[in-house]
Amino acid sequence: MTQSCNDPVILNEWHPLTSIDEITQGLVHDTVLLEQPVSYAMDDAGALHVWHRTPAQPVHAPHDPAKAGNALPARSEHGYLWTCVGEPTEDLFPVPELLEADRQNVPTGVFGVNVSAGRAIENFLDMGHFPFVHTGILGEEPHTEVKEYDVEVSESRDEILATRCRFYQPKAALASEGGADVEYVYRVPHINCALLYKSSPGYEAEGRMDVIYMFLQPMTREWTRAHTGMCVIDLENSYQGIRYFQQVIFGQDKPILENQFPKQLPLDTRAETPIRADKSAIAYRRWLSRKGLTYGVIPAAA
Amino acid sequence: MTVDPGRWYPIASSSDLPLRHVFHGQLWGREMAVWRADDGHVNVWENRCLHRGVRLSIGLNEGRELRCLYHGWRYANRTAGCTYIPAHPADAPARTICNNTYPAVEAHGLIWSALDPTEDFREHTLLAGADALTLRPIPVNAPLALVATHARNYRFSQTGAGDAEIRIMAEAEDFFELNASLSDTTATLLLFIQPVDAGRSILRGVLTASPDATMPILRHHNQAMSALRDRVEAEAAMLDAPEPIAVSFSPVDEELAQMPARARSGPKAELRVTVARKRDLATDIAGFRLEAVTGQLPTFQPGAHIDVHLPNGLSRQYSLTNAPGETDHYAIGVKREPKSRGGSACLHEIVQQGDVLAISAPRNNFPLRRDALNTILVAGGIGITPMLAMAQTLEAQSLPFELHCFAQSEAHLGFEEILGRLAGAVTTHLGLDPKATGRTLAEILKTRGEEEHLYICGPGPMLETARGIADRNGWPDDAVHFEYFKNTNEIDDSSAFEVALARSALTLQVPAGRTILEVLHENGVEMPSSCEQGACGTCLATVIDGDPDHQDVYLSPGERAAGKSIITCVSRCKSKRLVLDI
Structure with a gap:
């Protein structure tokens, strides 16, 4: 199904294409963003280039976008290459933690998932599924309660913030045997990007938290690439260990996400049945509605 | 292609529903989760959990309930009503959280359903009392109409050998009754075509008489239908793919989308039930099995009670003793009270098997947490x-x-x-x-x-x-x-005070001798109630301001001390003014 995207709300956003780590210098990489074929490369001088690929152009073909006049903006932020296929109106959201000297940003992999970006964001914000989907890792029956938490939409920064989120985790800290409540803060600063802050073992007293993020690249209405990563204070676990952990977690979410129906996120309040635990998802759907997003969602009937 | 929502189609074979399995069926583009409970009942539900849209066909059939794989919500056999939401273990789910269901009839090795049937399922006359043989279903990647043009030329014989003469005895756009005659014997095949979606169908055949040796005949039809499938698919491949059938999702209840739990005034008697069985369970305890006069009884959860309206005009509350998934009846146990004021005595002495009683839908003010160790x-x-x-x-x-x-x-x-x-x-x-x-x-x-x-x-x-x-x-x-069971406190109703209803913008006077609940009802304010003596908790209201004078036995000491809730059928107010969130 070839359909174009003509929703300015999403076209004018910056979207990630790859982590900088994974670009092989001198090679042309091909991908898709919002139905459009897009290629990118890092030249010999280390500069990043992104351009529209025409159907006639062979994949992986060397190309000079400046000469061909089909260049797209390219920027390197948060360890990723970002582009925009519309008119970028706003700057990319900041992640101050990524700039802290004693932290390491570990991209933990990119996952293709056959669902809309909105469904994937909602799953990222959801705690209620931990005991059932991430059994023994992020949750465990019978500890299924989602305690009251707070959600606000920050007017000044135009982002959703869920605070005071607590959920029982079977192995809350490496040092402790038993489970305990772990505190989370969720941040949705971009319609297709979300971050969660989770208490960092050993740094609780300082109030510093590990950051886990998911930056989504919507390829089509129902196909998304999820770029995931963690920004940890000290690398007690190996790089491989962190990657493996995130891949297990996403591997557990993926079959659930791909069995959600409809695949596009319904914004009508009467499309599905919310409960108190879904406060952040309700806020997210309302926020998208207010922005007038139509791509990858089923807008509420006027 | 026109969708016929009123018509019944076979959507699965009985053999597709082994123990504790959930089968993914489809009719006219609508996905269905088909599962058999341990009591044998076949459920056909829309294949989507109403919470977050996850397919129920990947859920767990626990025998009495179907559990969604995503958040562990439980849905009862038959009613499809939600019985438990693990994220909120202390709450009873709103009664109206219910998955969308389709009708289901099991007959002759097939499960039949319809999107929106215009009439009850009718068994084919040739199958009534027949020793029929259901054939292996053959899926075909082609629209129903194209499958039908080939199916009418389907050839078979009674023994699987020889060149039988085929006659079409009856036909419809999705059905053929075919006779195969060879020498002096005739076999009759009923061939149904299930429209899966715009471009896919399933051929489902039933022989009206089962041969002595079934295996060669099953093999014969399997080969013949597979050959038919190849011919149809070869032709379908030459045609443009049909437009997919647009599937619409019906919106959930408005009330549910907003999540206010309560409405409607007074004790309700919205259901009619028949006393299907009455028997002695113990000394002075009679057990009643109540079955719906028509339709399906609503979903209940453990701890729920019903109001039973008695022939003598009294109404009494009884807890349901049903196990999960026992959704074809309500079971209650009634103790004869020595000082009965006419409630338990009436049930023991007057109400008999076969009588019809009016009852309320189950209400749960005693929900069971399932997150305890x-x-x-x-x-x-x-x-x-x-x-x-x-x-x-x-x-x-x-x-x-x-x-x-x-x-x-x-x-x-x-x-x-x-x-x-x-x-x-x-x-x-x-x-x-x-x-x-x-x-x-x-x-x-x-x-x-x-x-x-x-x-x-x-x-x-x-x-x-x-x-x-x-x-x-x-x-x-x-x-x-x-x-x-009941509130044995002596109720002191001598105080008089004012009740302000914050949401209704109404101020009412409660004089001595009258309850808040009575005053609300007299003024047309809706408030559900049940026991009306401060024991069951149905008429609980949230207090915004004022000093409640608790006289019930429902609230815990902590809840009393917090002063945030009041049982309006007995409790009153120590201050002059009580502000309620109504």
């Missing part, structure tokens, strides 16, 4: 009834629990069948006087284990004792759940 259930006398529902639920989910039953004697205990099934978890304490009861309770409640919860139902004095012991032994208020 251990659950202690304590039942005194007839207080065993809600405990039976709870115990059977915990048992079905393999959650640890112990059930302590206090009764005068073995003969007074009753419910042998259910208690027998739960035997390992049941301890009976027979013939104890109040002192001995206190000692036993003190032993049971000596220490509170980690995340242990206590549920008690029984006579007032026993409950008071148990709650006192639990309190002294450090059981927190929110781990002690109780239900009184």
Whole structure:
């Protein structure tokens, strides 16, 4: 199904294409963003280039976008290459933690998932599924309660913030045997990007938290690439260990996400049945509605 | 292609539903989750959990309930109503959370359904009482109409050999009755075409008579239909793919989308039930099996009660003793009260098998948490009834629990069948006087284990004792759940005060001798109620301002102290003005 995207709300956003780590210098990489074929490369001088690929152009073909006049903006932020296929109106959201000297940003992999970006964001914000989907890792029956938490939409920064989120985790800290409540803060600063802050073992007293993020690249209405990563204070676990952990977690979410129906996120309040635990998802759907997003969602009937 | 929502189609074979499986079926583009409960009932539901849209066909068939894989929501056999939301273990789910269902009939090895049937399912006349043989279904990647043009030329014979003469005896756009005659024998095949979606169909054949040796015949049809499939698909491949059928999703209840739980005034008698069975369960305890006069009884959860409206005009509350998924009837146990004011005596003496009674839908003010590490259930006398529902639920989910039953004697205990099934978890304490009861309770409640919860139902004095012991032994208020039979407090209704309704912008005067609930009802303010004596908790309202004068037995000491809620049928106000969130 070839359909174009003509929703300015999403076209004018910056979207990630790859982590900088994974670009092989001198090679042309091909991908898709919002139905459009897009290629990118890092030249010999280390500069990043992104351009529209025409159907006639062979994949992986060397190309000079400046000469061909089909260049797209390219920027390197948060360890990723970002582009925009519309008119970028706003700057990319900041992640101050990524700039802290004693932290390491570990991209933990990119996952293709056959669902809309909105469904994937909602799953990222959801705690209620931990005991059932991430059994023994992020949750465990019978500890299924989602305690009251707070959600606000920050007017000044135009982002959703869920605070005071607590959920029982079977192995809350490496040092402790038993489970305990772990505190989370969720941040949705971009319609297709979300971050969660989770208490960092050993740094609780300082109030510093590990950051886990998911930056989504919507390829089509129902196909998304999820770029995931963690920004940890000290690398007690190996790089491989962190990657493996995130891949297990996403591997557990993926079959659930791909069995959600409809695949596009319904914004009508009467499309599905919310409960108190879904406060952040309700806020997210309302926020998208207010922005007038139509791509990858089923807008509420006027 | 025109979708025919009123027509019945076969959507699965009975053999697609082995024990505890959920089958993914499809009709006219609509996905269906098809599952058989342990009691044999076949459920055909829209294949989507109403919470977050996850396919129910990847859910778990637990025999009595279907559990969604995403958040563990449980849906009851038959009603498709939600019985438990793990994210909110202390709450009873709103009664109206219910998945969309389709009708289901099992006949001749096939499961039949329709999107929106215009009439009841009718069995094909040739199959009535027949020893039929259902063939293996053959999926075909082609639209129904194209499959039909080829299916009418389907060739077969009774034995699988020879060149039989084929006659079309009857046909419709999705059906053929074919006779194959060879020498002097004739075989009849009913060939149904199930429209899966715009471009896919399934051929489902039934032979009206089962041959002596079925295997060669099954093989014969399998080969012949596979060949038919190849011809149809070869032709379909030359055609443009048909437009997919647009599937619309019906919106959930407006009330549900907003999540306000309560509405409607007074005790309700919205259901009519027949007393299907009445029998003695124990000394002075009669058991009633109530079945719907028409339609499906609403979903219940453990701890729920119904209001039973009696022929003599009285209304009484009884807890359901049903196990999860037992959704074809309501079971209640009624103790004859020696000082009966006409309620239990009427049920014992006047109501007979076959009588029709008016009852309310189940209401749950005594919900069971399922996130405890251990659950202690304590039942005194007839207080065993809600405990039976709870115990059977915990048992079905393999959650640890112990059930302590206090009764005068073995003969007074009753419910042998259910208690027998739960035997390992049941301890009976027979013939104890109040002192001995206190000692036993003190032993049971000596220490509170980690995340242990206590549920008690029984006579007032026993409950008071148990709650006192639990309190002294450090059981927190929110781990002690109780239900009184009745409120034995002497109600002091001498005060007079003003009630302001914040949301309704209404101020009402409550004079001495009248209750808040009565004044609300007189002024047309909707407020549900049930026992109307301060025991069941149905008429609870949220207090915004004022000093409640609690006279009920429903609220816990902590809830009383917090002053945030009030039971409007008995409690009053110490200050001049009470502001309620109504």
